[in-house]
Amino acid sequence: MGFRRRVRPILDLLFPPRCVYCGKLGAHLCEGCLAEAQPIGKDICIRCGNPMTQRGLCHRCRRHPIDPLRGIRGLFFYKGPISQGLRALKYQGVRDLAPILGRYLSAYIRDHALSIDYLIPVPLHSQRLAERGFNQSELLAQEVTETLGIPTQRAWLQRIRPTQPQAHLTREQRLVNVAGAFAVTADASLHGQTILLIDDVATTGATLRACAHALHQAGASEIWALTVARAHIHTVRTDHQPALSAEEAFLLWDGARRHS
Numbered sequence: 001m002g003f004r005r006r007v008r009p010i011l012d013l014l015f016p017p018r019c020v021y022c023g024k025l026g027a028h029l030c031e032g033c034l035a036e037a038q039p040i041g042k043d044i045c046i047r048c049g050n051p052m053t054q055r056g057l058c059h060r061c062r063r064h065p066i067d068p069l070r071g072i073r074g075l076f077f078y079k080g081p082i083s084q085g086l087r088a089l090k091y092q093g094v095r096d097l098a099p100i101l102g103r104y105l106s107a108y109i110r111d112h113a114l115s116i117d118y119l120i121p122v123p124l125h126s127q128r129l130a131e132r133g134f135n136q137s138e139l140l141a142q143e144v145t146e147t148l149g150i151p152t153q154r155a156w157l158q159r160i161r162p163t164q165p166q167a168h169l170t171r172e173q174r175l176v177n178v179a180g181a182f183a184v185t186a187d188a189s190l191h192g193q194t195i196l197l198i199d200d201v202a203t204t205g206a207t208l209r210a211c212a213h214a215l216h217q218a219g220a221s222e223i224w225a226l227t228v229a230r231a232h233i234h235t236v237r238t239d240h241q242p243a244l245s246a247e248e249a250f251l252l253w254d255g256a257r258r259h260s
């Protein structure tokens with residue numbers, strides 16, 4: 001058990017944490033707020049993980065298979081307590097949010113009995129890492145390692161050039177921005193291994209695909225990605241309106257995303 005985990009109960013007693021979403025004393029994200037988090041659920045595209053009215057393969061993935069990344073799974077919509085929690089972890093350095101949010105990643109892996117050899121957190125460029133002092137994806141992966149015992153390889157994949165923040169880029173610009181930004185280190189032994197990339201939030205998945213490309217080149221046999229949240233995606237709610245076809249649902253999602 002790590003030092004932070006051992007001293008946590010004492011620190012909590014002396015300086016009770018406050019929920020980053022509702023401000024209540026007791027936890028960095030309280031149970032009430034976590035209960036409000038919106039899971040993406042099972043009706044998704046089995047490749048890119050985007051929500052659909054029914055489980056299947058979205059039209060973009062039919063046209064452009066996302067190999068060598070086998071699939072992306074994001075657990076929650078990036079809104080409310082989840083986006084607030086992830087932002088507080090990343091930008092305010094509330095590192096104690098990593099075990100709270102990382103727990104959902106462990107639960108997903110356990111519940112789906114995923115057979116994974118190594119976890120690889122999406123790396124930050126060394127410059128960004130020096131500014132922030134930690135990599136939030138690595139803290140999330142570390143939580144899974146402590147819970148399930150799947151080893152995290154934090155040094156095997158590196159971001160070899162700084163990239164622009166992806167937030168205001170189009171899908172095409174994102175791909176260009178991250179192409180060739182990642183490289184596998186010489187001591188990595190990826191041959192024949194099943195890898196799970198871990199990140200806090202995914203949008204188009206361009207970063208994850210660039211990582212997967214580098215890992216695949218280095219011999220990894222199967223690469224998946226798991227993130228706490230997916231941003232800029234919209235599910236068509238079938239409980240308020242007649243069910244849309246998967247095609248219509250996808251077009252609606254894509255149109256909404258393009259304008260955001």
Ligand SMILES: [Zn+2]
Nearest residue numbers: 019022030033
């Ligand atoms: Zn709360």
Ligand SMILES: [Zn+2]
Nearest residue numbers: 045048058061
């Ligand atoms: Zn898809």
